[in-house]
Amino acid sequence: MAAPKPVGIRLERKKDASLLNWNLKRLHPPEKICVPLRQGSRPCVRVGEQVRIGQRIGEPENPEEATVHASISGTVTEIAAAPDAMGGMSVRVVIQKSTEPKLAPGVWEIRKGWEQIPAGELEAAFQCAGLVTTDLSAEPVHSKIKRHAAASTLVVNCCEPEPYVTCEQTLLLSHPVEVLKGAELLRKALGAEKILLAFETCNFEIGELLKSKIFFLKWTHAEARAVPSLYPQGTERLLLQNWFPGEKEKAVVFPASTAFAAYEAVAHQKPFYERLVTVGGECVVEPRSLWLPLGISFQDAIHACKGVMREPERVVMNGPMAGIAQADLNVPVTAGTAAVLALPKEITKKGPEEPCIRCNLCVNKCPAGISPVMITLAADHQELETAGIFGAAACIECGNCGYVCPSQRPMLEKIRTAKKKLGISGTKPAGAHHG
Ligand code: SF4
Ligand code: SF4
Known part of the structure; x- marks a missing residue:
């Protein structure tokens, strides 16, 4: 089989700053965390209850779903819905930390054989x-x-x-x-x-x-x-x-x-209650990757890296290309949060949007092989059906089209909005994995 012709962009990697510190650390637990329950799971603790690290706090409602575990020990103070980093709402279990961290029985114990x-x-x-x-x-x-x-x-x-x-x-x-x-x-x-x-x-x-x-x-x-x-x-x-x-x-x-x-x-019989996250961007004092308990707020994650040295223009989850901008830094880190980036104006600011000059650059750099220009022009005119015909559903939300557009058109935002209106879901942003 012939080797495929790669379509993509060679980006400035900007990874050195957070690699200076690649000895991985766990931070002291924050005062409180808000662990989001998954859709399809329900809380199995009550307000006022004491919980330990790794203890089950959310039960699946069907066999396909996953359990949810406490990422710090302390007292459950609230169970309520609040905004999440994906722009939706989810039910969270709020835990106020205890003075001494306590593990649930068996957690971090080597499983024999x-x-x-x-x-x-x-x-x-x-x-x-x-x-x-x-x-x-x-x-x-x-x-x-x-x-x-x-x-x-x-x-x-x-x-x-x-x-x-x-x-x-x-x-x-x-x-x-x-x-x-x-x-x-x-x-x-x-x-x-x-x-x-x-x-x-x-x-x-x-x-x-x-x-x-x-x-x-x-x-x-x-x-x-x-x-x-x-x-x-x-x-x-x-x-x-x-x-x-x-x-x-x-x-x-x-x-x-x-x-x-x-x-x-x-x-180690360790429930999934923490993950490695890169906290970085030019505004962060000490960019690095570190273990963060699920449910920690973006604000506390940045604070764990000594805060910001200048006001970020934008805080994004997962990357400047396909990441999701955050208006509220109280949103919690979840399993899908690979990065919390505080970016300055010179990185995020593009000039004012100008009319499309039909240069076709966005088409040439689209790895999905669709026509970003036609999708966005159709979306501009509220012709959603046409946007669908030009392949909106195949967009992997990588952000390449907006990156190369000389007319500063916010292509990804336009395509995401069109997809939402068309009821197209299930495509995760390309840079989201990292996986
Ligand atoms: S964001 Fe979508 S349309 Fe734009 S380049 Fe990536 S895959 Fe193509
Ligand atoms: S890159 Fe921008 S200006 Fe060029 S065709 Fe695409 S939308 Fe139009």
């Missing part, structure tokens, strides 16, 4: 840990495994296409063996034959590290493969479509950080 655990029991272990994928879809891992029961290849996504974001890179540099062991657990649960670890060519050190660990583990069923450092080539859909076409039909992609969480869930 965890490497020999039968494949049939792994799904239950993931479900019990409330393990969800660490991308914006936050799909329960046990459900994703069920959906891909026929997969023969597990692709572990070690790419990080958005500028500034380094949490996957930091995790892979610090814990390569744990990521591999977690990938092996996922492979076993899927019943797949092989593992392919996709890393970006510019991150050759990650590729070398993975290859050397695979060699020492004597694994013949795993391979690390480079993919071009072109935005957004590291995103899930493009990874399979462009770089693993032979595997496309029988492959399933999981982010590297989900593999790591799978390892922790099985080996």
Whole structure:
């Protein structure tokens, strides 16, 4: 099969600042956290109840859903709906921290013989840990495994296409063996034959590290493969479509950080209550990737990195290309939050929108092969049906079209609005994975 012609943009990576500190730290718990319950789950604690770290606080209403766990110990002070970082509302369990952190029984205890655990029991272990994928879809891992029961290849996504974001890179540099062991657990649960670890060519050190660990583990069923450092080539859909076409039909992609969480869930019996997040952007005093408890506010996440040295023009979740701008910094970090970025004016400000000059640049740089210009012009005229005909549903929300547009047209915003009006959902932003 002929190699695909990659469509993408070579972006300035801006990752150095948050990589200066790649010793991973956990911060002292904030005064309170607001853990959002998932749609399809209900609270199983009451206001006034004492909870411990890792304790179950949300029960699934159906077998496909995941449990939700407390990320700090303390007292439940409120259970109510509030805005989330995706622009919607979700029910949150508010926990006021206790003086001493306390773990729920069994949490962080090594599970005896965890490497020999039968494949049939792994799904239950993931479900019990409330393990969800660490991308914006936050799909329960046990459900994703069920959906891909026929997969023969597990692709572990070690790419990080958005500028500034380094949490996957930091995790892979610090814990390569744990990521591999977690990938092996996922492979076993899927019943797949092989593992392919996709890393970006510019991150050759990650590729070398993975290859050397695979060699020492004597694994013949795993391979690390480079993919071009072109935005957004590291995103899930493009990874399979462009770089693993032979595997496309029988492959399933999981982010590297989900593999790591799978390892922790099985080996350490640790529920999924925290994740690595990059807190960065030019305005943050000490940009870095660090472990944050799920439910911590964006404000507290920035505060954990010594706050801001100048007022950000915009705070975005997950990246400057496809990220979602936040008006309220009280929104909580969730499983899909890879980054909290405080960006200054010179990065976020474009000039005033001007008329389209039909240069076709947006079409040439669209990795989905659709016509961003026609979709947005149709949307401008409220011709939603036409926007749909030009392929709005296929947009992966990477932001390339707006990035290259010389007329400063807010392409992504226009397309997102059109998709919303058309009732098109389920496509996660391309830079959201990192996965
Ligand atoms: S945001 Fe959508 S339309 Fe624009 S370049 Fe990306 S995939 Fe194409
Ligand atoms: S890049 Fe901008 S100006 Fe050029 S065709 Fe696309 S929308 Fe029009």
